[in-house]
Amino acid sequence: MTDDDVIGMPNATASKPELTLSKIVATPTLNSWSQAYNAGNLFAVLSIEKKEEYEEKDYLNLLGKEILNTLEEEYFSLETKNLESIKKAVSLTCKKIPDNVLPCLLIASVVNNILYIFVLGNGKAILKRKDKTGAILDSSSEKLVATSGFLEDNDIVILETKQFADIVSKEMLFSSLDHNTTSEIAEVLSPKIHEKEEGGAASIILFYKTTKSEELEEIEEDKNEDIANGEDEKIQVQERKKQYFEKITKQFRSIKSNFTHSKKVFLTVALILVLILFVSIIFSIKKQEDAKTKAFFQEVFPSAQKKYNDGSALLGLNKNLAKDNLSAAQKILNENKSKFKPKSNEEKQILDLLKKVEENLTSASEVNSVQAKEVGSDKSSLLDFEAKNPSKITQFAQDDKNIYFVDENGVYSVEKSSENKKTIVKNNNAWKEAGGIGAYIGNIYVLDKKGNQIFKFVGEGDSFEKSNYLQNDQMVDFSKVQSLAIDGSVWIISLDGSIFKFTRGKRDDFKISGLDKPFVNPTKIFTNTDMDNLYVLDNGNSRIVVLNKEGVYQAQYQSSILKTAKDFEVMEKDKKIYFLSKDKIYEMDLK
DSSP, X not given: OEEEEEEEOTTOSSSEEEEEEEEEEOOOOSSEEEEXXXXXXXXXXXXXXXXXXXXXXXXXXHHHHHHHHHHHHHHHTOSSOSHHHHHHHHHHHHTTSOTTEEEEEEEEEEETTEEEEEEEEEEEEEEEETTEEEEEXXXXXXXXXXXXXXXXXXXXXXXXXXXXXXXXXXXXXXHHTTSSSHHHHHHHXXXXXXXXXXXXXXXXXXXXXXXXXXXXXXXXXXXXXOGGGHHHHHHHHHHHHHHHHHHHHHHHHHHHTTOOHHHHHHHHHHHHHHHHHHHHHHHHHHHHHHHHHHHHHHHHHHHHHHHHHHHHHHTTTOHHHHHHHHHHHHHHHHHHGGGSOTTOHHHHHHHHHHHHHHHHHHHHTTEEEOOOEEOOGGGOHHHHHHHHSOSSOOOEEEOSSEEEEXXXXXXXXXXXXXXXXXXXXXXXXXXXXXXXEEEETTEEEEEETTTTEEEEEEEETTEEEEEEOSOTTOOOOOTTEEXXXXXXXXXXXXXXXXXXXXXXXXXXOOOOBSOSSOOSSEEXXXXXXXXXXXXXXXXXXXXXXXXXXXXXXXXXXXOGGGGGEEEEEEETTTTEEEEEETTEEEEEEOO
């Protein structure tokens, strides 16, 4: 496909420039995807290819959008845009690219009449100036490379991926640049790209043209001042105006008595002309300030508006992606709202959009502030037992018939029907400090925080045989473990918010994504074989967080009482959460 645009550049120096833009992007395939992107004076070409075949169908599409969203967020949050600051924003974006894809990322930014180019992977930036054409940056490096230079009138800049260059020969590309417009160039090259099934082929073609403007020259002289010094500049301007007016008034009074009537009339006319000049100076200064404010607003607001629109459109489809876009919009608006005059039209638009963003962000985050109510002991046998037996013991588990707990001496079972207690496993120096206990199909699991091991006790009649659950090559640190849960796999929550997953004694790759804020002092994790989700008691944030078993954030339930909760139990079929706080059992509705 191709795309054409004309972009006015408010930051050009001593000129009124225009950037004409065309995009050429191939149709994505199962193994490769590309996109050509622009926002304001930021331009990017991205292609990504799979290294392996296990990813889901839309993996490349979602990953590519996440990378471009990160680039936009980092770029438009910069107060000053130069080679060093932009490179830092691009480097942060590159960290979003995982190792399981082959990337090619080309980025161009036009600030005033300076072109900044950045390339990661196998890509090329080409410049045509007058009758000469050549590569200004040609990279095949896995590291980010950069260059910069001044643009001149009628320059043409091309950003192309390696896949694009493999299809469009250098001779064909250079020949196409003889056409008058970028759209004509794209019309020549686009059919060639779509003849091939190469999803990574993409390019942006930029045409830079300037029109001289004396007024813009004057405006630019002021705009070269750092925005951070804007308040000082305003004070200095006001002081100069005040001093100028006082000087004129003083001179007028000192010579007024020496003039005849006709001379006084002449002087009055002259003074009026001076006042008119003075007013015109004030008007010119205000006009320049308004132009700078408008230019900066056009950098900030459209990018935030785009993020808001994208996030709102995704609310009903993918709440995690919606939240990412809305959070990016929120960050842009919060970082820049103080840079506009109070009660100005720009500030009003910023605050109005911020309010909409925060409303939709609450919806996307599935934050449920719920009213917890105290209930009777019959709602949860486990929590009732813990409430009746307050002690330093914090590790409990249960199955249909029994409640289990562990201390330094052994593992104990208590029948739910009779409350008869017995020792089922003696600790013969097996564990040094128990950090979690679980029961699964008749077997008992005990986690040793100091030994960095999980012991599995397999029931054989009235006794239990001990074995090491973790395989010998599993190097883990259990010193901060808070609790565990079992559904066939063993799930472990640590004090720092890390969640470990082990299956058949080997650690699985598990990452949390989409969480609006990190865990603070999480103490319990809950799941079982009948559940699709994991539940985490996050005492530091007074909430219970719901994740699916791939680690993707689903929802959260907030209540101030959860800050002091000791344990909890989830009954998905009944849509209830029960938790124990200060020896009382409370109930919350599960949505």
